[in-house]
Each structure stands twice: as structure tokens, then as C-alpha cells.
Amino acid sequence: xxxxxxxxxxxxxxxxxxxxxxxxxxxxxxxxxxxxxxxxxxxxxxxxxxxxxxxxxxxxxxxxxxxxxxxxxxxxxxxxxxxxxxxxxxxxxxxxxxxxxxxxxxxxxxxxxxxxxxxxxxxxxxxxxxxxxxxxxxxxxxxxxxxxxxxxxxxxxxxxxxxxxxxxxxxxxxxxxxxxxxxxxxxxxxxxxxxxxxxxxxxxxxxxxxxxxxxxxxxxxxxxxxxxxxxxxxxxxxxxxxxxxxxxxxxxxxxxxxxxxxxxxxxxxxxxxxxxxxxxxxxxxxxxxxxxxxxxxxxxxxxxxxxxxxxxxxxxxxxxxxxxxxxxxxxxxxxx
Numbered sequence: 291x292x293x294x295x296x297x298x299x300x301x302x303x304x305x306x307x308x309x310x311x312x313x314x315x316x317x318x319x320x321x322x323x324x325x326x327x328x329x330x331x332x333x334x335x336x337x338x339x340x341x342x343x344x345x346x347x348x349x350x351x352x353x354x355x356x357x358x359x360x361x362x363x364x365x366x367x368x369x370x371x372x373x374x375x376x377x378x379x380x381x382x383x384x385x386x387x388x389x390x391x392x393x394x395x396x397x398x399x400x401x402x403x404x405x406x407x408x409x410x411x412x413x414x415x416x417x418x419x420x421x422x423x424x425x426x427x428x429x430x431x432x433x434x435x436x437x438x439x440x441x442x443x444x445x446x447x448x449x450x451x452x453x454x455x456x457x458x459x460x461x462x463x464x465x466x467x468x469x470x471x472x473x474x475x476x477x478x479x480x481x482x483x484x485x486x487x488x489x490x491x492x493x494x495x496x497x498x499x500x501x502x503x504x505x506x507x508x509x510x511x512x513x514x515x516x517x518x519x520x521x522x523x524x525x526x527x528x529x530x531x532x533x534x535x536x537x538x539x540x541x542x543x544x545x546x547x548x549x550x551x552x553x554x555x556x557x558x559x560x561x562x563x564x565x566x567x568x569x570x571x572x573x574x575x576x577x578x579x580x581x582x583x584x585x586x587x588x589x590x591x592x593x594x595x596x597x598x599x600x601x602x603x604x605x606x607x608x609x610x611x612x613x614x615x616x617x618x619x620x621x622x623x624x625x626x
Contacts, residue, residue: 298344298345298346298347299345299346299347299599300347301314301315301316301346301347301348301349301599301602302314302315302602302603302604303315303349304582304583304584305509305583306350306378306425306482306483306509306583306584307482307483307503307507307508307509307510307583308482308507308508308509309425309459309482309483309509311378311424313349313350313378313583313584314347314348314349314350314584314602315577315584315585315602316348316573316584316585316586316587316598316599316601316602317348317350317351317352317511317584317585317586318340318343318348318350318351318352318586318589319352319513319586319587319588319589320351320352320353320354320357320362320363320365320366320588321353321354321357321362321588322588322589322590323336323339323340323357323358323361323362323365323588323590324353324354324356324357324358324361324362324365325358325361326356326357326358326359326361330532330534331590333365335590335591335592336365336590337365337368337369338591338592339589339590339591339592339594339595340365340366340368340369341369341372341373342592342595342596343589343595344369344373344377346595346596346599347599348595348599349377349378350377350378350379350380350511350584350586351366351369351377351378351379351380352379352380352381352485352511352513352586353366353379353380353381353382354381354382354384354427354429354463355381355382355383355384355410355413355414355417356382356384356429360413360414360417363381363414363417363418364417364418366379366418367417367418367419367420370419371419376420378424378425379418379420379423379424379425380424380425380426380427380461380483380485380511381414381418381423381425381426381427382426382427382428382429382463383402383406383407383410383411383414383426383427383428383429384410384429385400385401385402385428385429385430386400386401386402386403386406387400387401389401389430390429390430390465391430391432391465391466391467391471391625392430392431392432392435392465392466392471393432394432394433394434395434396432397438397440398435398438398439398440398441398444399438399440401430401435402428402435402444403440403444404440404443404444404446404447407444407447407448407451408447408451411423411426411451411456411457414426415456421455421456422455422456422457422458423456423457423458424458424459425458425459425460425461425482425483426457426459426460426461427460427461427462427463427483427485428461428462428463429463429465430463430465430466431462431463431464431465431466431471431472431475432466432471433471433472433473433474433475436474436475436478445480448460459482459483460480460481460482460483461481461482461483461484461485461509461511462475462481462483462484462485463484463485463486463513464484464485464486464487467487467492467623467625468494469486469487469488469494469495469497469498469499470494470498470499472484472486472499473498473499473502476499476502476503476506476508477502477506479506481508482508482509483508483509483510483511483583484499484503484508484509484510484511485510485511485512485513485586486499486510486511486512486513487512487513487514488512488513488514488515488576488582489512489514489515489516489517489521489572489575489576490517490521490556490560490571490572490575490615490618491517491520491521491552491556491618491619491620491621492514492517492619492620492621493615493616493619494619494621495510495512496579500579500581500582501581503581504580504581509583510579510581510582510583511582511583511584511585511586512576512582512584512585512586513586515572515573515575515576515585515586515587516569516572516587516588517549517572518536518537518540518541518624519537519541520541520549520553521553521568521569521572522568522569522572523553523557523567523568523569525541525546525549525550525553526550527546527547527550529541529546540624540625541624545624552618552620553568555618556568556615556618557571559611559614559615559617559618560572560575560615560618564605564606564607564611565601567597569587569597569598569601570597570600570601573585573587573598573601573602574601574605574606574607575607575612575615577601577602577606578606578607578608578612
């Protein structure tokens with residue numbers, strides 16, 4: 291049943307790069323509601339979280355077919371039907387070889403051949419109950435593909451999809467933790483948006499990617515602001531995850547203890563009048579850079595939504611505070 295528009299709160303908004311679209315500073319990360327890799331997830335609770343996000347003023351929803359074989363896409367479509375309004379959605383085309391992250395040695399024909407692209411576009415259109423995909427992203431990327439013999443045909447395929455009205459804007463989610471693996475793609479002018487891992491620990495994107503995206507008018511969408519839970523302040527060295535939860539590997543061995551020790555030091559400089567809790571600090575850190583259009587934390591519960599939107603208050607870190615936080619950079623790859 292549609293909800294009245296006036297029931298929605300207002301969130302600060304930013305331009306989505308050169309697209310002409312304005313989006314809320316906090317977006318909705320849809321991986322966790324997809325019922326894949328995050329342990330047990332309840333659809334009823336997920337829908338409550340989606341409705342809470344809508345009511346709070348969130349108008350950017352990020353999803354992917356890979357999030358539960360379209361389950362996340364279908365839940366977001368259900369939200370739009372129930373509220374009687376469509377908002378900005380970004381979804382992603384999975385590589386046909388299902389390889390994350392992309393390897394420079396992988397032929398483009400194995401990951402994103404034109405027939406696969408078309409099949410995936412139609413599939414996501416059905417899942418989202420949409421006539422057009424507002425923002426469609428490669429779910430993995432390597433700049434090596436720009437020199438692949440198939441690249442011109444891939445470009446033509448997307449140009450045709452745009453002419454057919456099935457895709458509006460294009461982007462890429464950098465599946466690797468290295469933000470520099472898409473610099474040439476940004477320079478090429480082919481994409482309107484880049485999604486990148488960026489947080490209080492891994493700050494590399496600010497060095498080269500952010501300035502380049504700002505120069506080219508390419509939107510930056512930040513993923514993993516909480517380091518898969520490491521920057522929520524809720525983990526302890528004795529925290530245990532369900533076997534089907536990928537974090538049982540991500541924080542396996544000594545990794546969880548290392549993370550908790552780093553968090554204890556980071557809190558000394560990140561917490562204060564602007565951020566009383568670590569999750570708020572984590573989101574405010576990302577929003578302290580004007581190259582960033584929106585941050586997309588995962589939100590599987592209403593309480594997650596309520597907490598996250600509080601970070602969008604315009605009181606972000608200044609240059610001096612960012613310099614102190616930069617001393618706590620911690621570059622490592624727990625995905626491998």
C-alpha cells in the first residue's frame with residue numbers, strides 16, 4: 291500500500307557525478323538482504339529495513355543480480371511497488387565466469403561477452419519490474435579489458451542498449467580492493483560512476499581515484515564503509531560467525547584480534563563531538579570528501595537504518611582531523 295510522500299524525512303543530497311541525478315548522502319547497500327553470504331536473513335525484517343530507509347529519505351538503492359540470484363533486486367522492486375514510487379537504483383552485471391575479483395589475464399569474452407550483457411540486462415529489468423536500468427555497473431573490472439579485442443563490441447552493445455531505452459547510465463564496481471584498477475576506465479569517459487571500497491582503514495582511493503573522478507565528473511559511490519563489520523564497534527576478539535557467513539573467513543585466524551586492536555587506536559582520533567560512535571565516524575569519514583556522491587552501508591535491520599542516517603548531518607571532518615585519521619591507514623586484503 292502506497293505511503294504518503296509527506297511521511298518521508300529529508301536527507302542531504304549530492305550530485306551523482308555528471309548524471310544530473312541528486313542522491314541522498316546515505317544510500318542503501320542491498321547485498322545483505324539478498325540471502326547470500328551474510329548468514330540467516332529474514333525477508334520480513336529486510337522489508338522493514340527497506341521501508342525504514344524510504345521513510346528516512348534514502349533515495350539511492352544499490353543491488354546486484356549476484357545478491358541472491360536477483361533476490362535483492364526483487365525485494366527493492368517490492369518496496370517501490372508498496373510505496374508507489376520508484377527511486378534511483380544501481381544494479382550490476384555479474385561476470386559470466388563468476389570470478390571475483392577480475393584478473394587482468396582473463397579474456398573479456400569469458401567475463402562480459404555481448405550476449406551475456408543482453409541476457410543480464412533483461413533479467414535485471416524483470417527482477418526490478420523496470421523498463422529501464424537507471425545505472426548499470428560491471429560487477430568486477432580490470433583496466434586490461436580496455437585493450438581486449440572484444441572491447442569495441444562491448445561498447446557498441448551498451449550504446450545499442452541505451453538507444454533502446456533499456457540502460458541510462460553506466461558504471462563499474464571495483465571488485466578488487468585496489469582502487470587504482472579502474473583509473474583508465476575513468477579516463478576513457480565510458481562510465482558515469484565508480485563504486486569503490488573506502489573506509490577509515492583503507493584510504494587509498496583518496497590518493498588518485500577521487501581526484502580523477504572529480505576532474506572527469508564521474509560519481510564515486512563508497513562501498514564497505516564498515517570494513518565488513520570491522521568498523522561497527524560491535525566485534526570482539528571472541529566474536530563468532532555462522533559458517534555460511536563469509537566473515538567467518540574474512541575475520542578468520544588472527545585477523546579479528548588484529549582488527550579489534552586497530553579499532554581501539556583509531557577510536558582515539560575518530561570519536562569526539564562530531565561522532566560519538568564508530569559507525570557514525572566511519573560514515574562521516576567517507577562523506578568528508580566532496581568527490582563522494584553517496585555511501586552505501588548494508589542495512590538488514592531497522593536499527594541499522596536509524597543509526598546510519600544520523601551520520602548525514604553536514605558536520606564532517608576537517609583537514610586537520612583527516613590528517614590525524616590518515617595516520618591509522620591499514621592496507622590489507624582479507625578477501626583472499
